[in-house]
Amino acid sequence: MVKEKTFAFFLGCLMPNRYPAIEKATKFVMKKLGYEILDMEKAGCCPAPGVFRSFNKVDWMVAAARNLCIAEKLDSDILTVCNGCFGTLQEVNKHLKQNEEHRIMVNEKLQLLGDYEFKGTINVRHIGEVLGYEIGPWGIDDMIVRKVNARAAVHYGCHFLKPTRIREIESSEGPTIIEEYIEALGVQSVRFKEQLTCCGAGGGLKAYSGDASMTIFGEKMRNIDEVKPDFILDICPFCHLQFETGQDYLNKNKECNYDYPVIHISQLTAYCMGMDQEFVGLQYQLMGKNYIFGEKEMKKEQEVV
Amino acid sequence: MSDIKEEHKEFMTDEDFDQDFFKNIERRSNIWKCIQCGTCTASCESGRWTALKTRSIVRKVVLGDLSVLDDPDIWLCTTCYQCYERCPRDVRPTDVIMELRNYATQRGNISPNHRAVVGYLKNTGHGVPINDEIRQRRIELGLEELPPTLFKFKEEGDDEDLKNFEKYMFDLPPVKEKEEETGGE
Known part of the structure; x- marks a missing residue:
């Protein structure tokens, strides 16, 4: 079971590296709303569903799964403030939970990257949906x-x-x-x-x-x-x-x-x-x-x- | 014989080609159900302004005209999914285009800008890396100077994850000779 009222905060690229004020604001909001926000250490690019999925769909899934594994280790759902990150992580998470063949394939390649194994224990959430529906x-x-x-x-x-x-x-x-x-x-x-x-x-x-x-x-x-x-x-x-x-x-x-x-x-x-x-x-x-x-x-x- | 064949080869032949191509596209996109109604092209937000004609791309794939892989138009899609949402036959044109781009990439059809983005990802773990101005801004906002991502760990000397990433992920084929001559697409 994932921790309640806790999110692994997925930063992505553009927010921390171009618009850090959005990062500041998101942390402020979630803390005020009573959520615990955890850092996802060694996370990377989601990778972006437009560019990187176009080049190599399998690597795109593997790199996304790597980020998902970091949140799985924290027993927390992922929070993202970006449609691109949401697109990649939500889609890959859902797909790998349902498709055993791809899950095995991705897990094999994940081993090359370090100590990672996709288990499918968490969900991926977007700030628009958390604020719009969960808080409302x-x-x-x-x-x-x-x-x-x-x-x-x-x-x-x-x-x-x-x-x-x-x-x-x-x-x-x-x-x-x-x-x-x-x-x-x-x-x-x-x-x-x-x-x-x-x-x-x-x-x-x-x-x-x-x-x-x-x-x-x-x-x-x-x-x-x-x-x-x-x-x-x-x-x-x-x-x-x-x-x-x-x-x-x-x-x-x-x-x-x-x-x-x-x-x-x-x-x-x-x-x-x-x-x-x-x-x-x-x-x-x-x-x-x-x-x-x-x-x-x-x-x-x-x-x- | 072989020389002549090389010289006149304008279309790809089956021998050039991964036999899983159609199987993969079919599995992901229901492409054989297409009735060429044109809803995709009518809904296309890029095609309104650019040469992208989703309907003809789907048609070419169905007919096995693989020249579509060398067609620069497949890179004009913004993946807005409007065609995917509206297709009355449940074809998923966005997935078709994604699949085509994957095969086009294998053939070396990658724009120099896209190559650069892959370079950033391999070097820093980010498609858009940080710069000095933003580092300063983060401090002013009371955030850590560097976010706790792969790049920060690399700066601190713990770069094993990023090295593996660079080594095993998103390998692109070398720049095509033709591309070099013409300055690239």
Whole structure:
């Protein structure tokens, strides 16, 4: 049995190595919510489901299984804040639990990497689903100290919900999990055209053809710009990177003038739970450096958590 | 004989080929059920802007036209899974493309950027490695300077895991000669 109220925190690459403020915020939130967060020592890249799965599916499974084994040794479910890491780890975990032939094959190769054996004792969880379902809008309401009165363009990304037959979270054509959750934080989700499409970064496309990736992203930004949200809310550091660097690219190369802050669900939640804006880390990001949550903040009745 | 054959070989033949190819694709993707309705292409978020035509890629595979492995378009998919979700025949085009990319990689069709990413992974355990600016930022935020991943252990001299990883994982075929001449795809 896995430990209750405990997560092995899978960092991945982009969060610790590009957006450490998301790491800070996630730890803050989970501790406040009463979870124990364990380090996964010697974990690595998930590896990314776009690039690395494209090169060698077997090695992709083995490297993912290695990360899963680290959490198995900690007797804890994995928590990830990234759609890519979630995509890889959740899929491989589920697949190896069900497919004995592949489990044996992967375990054989795992021995080459060190003392690892996949047993299939844990589950992989995404922060969006932990906050949205396990804590829920009903639960977070008691834990926050302030609300943010803002309009956000919510971006789900692809691998959080799809493929639905593997993720089994909710429908990918009309999800509401994040919208309902952020409403409890005072944030209104504004609908925009083609809201559920890809940011254009995945599948190794950002590395393979930056132009194609930016063309797809350009359409996304045009649709977002039509509804003029206060910020863009995402649940994935890779989408986060695309929204950040993408706006910058469009401003410099396509005569655009975007400055939408990009905020991860952990950053928003941490702020509402009392973390200082300084640690939300917008000053480190390319876009919306001067955006201040507090400006429109509506104080909740004073109650100390 | 053999010289002539080499010179005129435009399409791959079965002899070049791993016999498990179709078996693997079939097992993962239900590809024979495809009725060419085009829902995949209509749903494709990349194909709206790029040359990627998912329906014709699936058709080529069904017909055994293996030139699709040398087709750069298979690398334009963002794996958004929209085709996978919507296919009325339960074909899984994203899995077909993944399978094709695996075989294309074996044939040496890998972009230089992708090779670089594999290099980062082998050297640091991360597809996106840390840099000095972020190290500083982590300290400012009150986090450990380095996250407790493979790279930190390598820095501290305990690099056995990473060495094994480098040795046994994601071996890519050498750069093709043709690729060098043309500067690569």
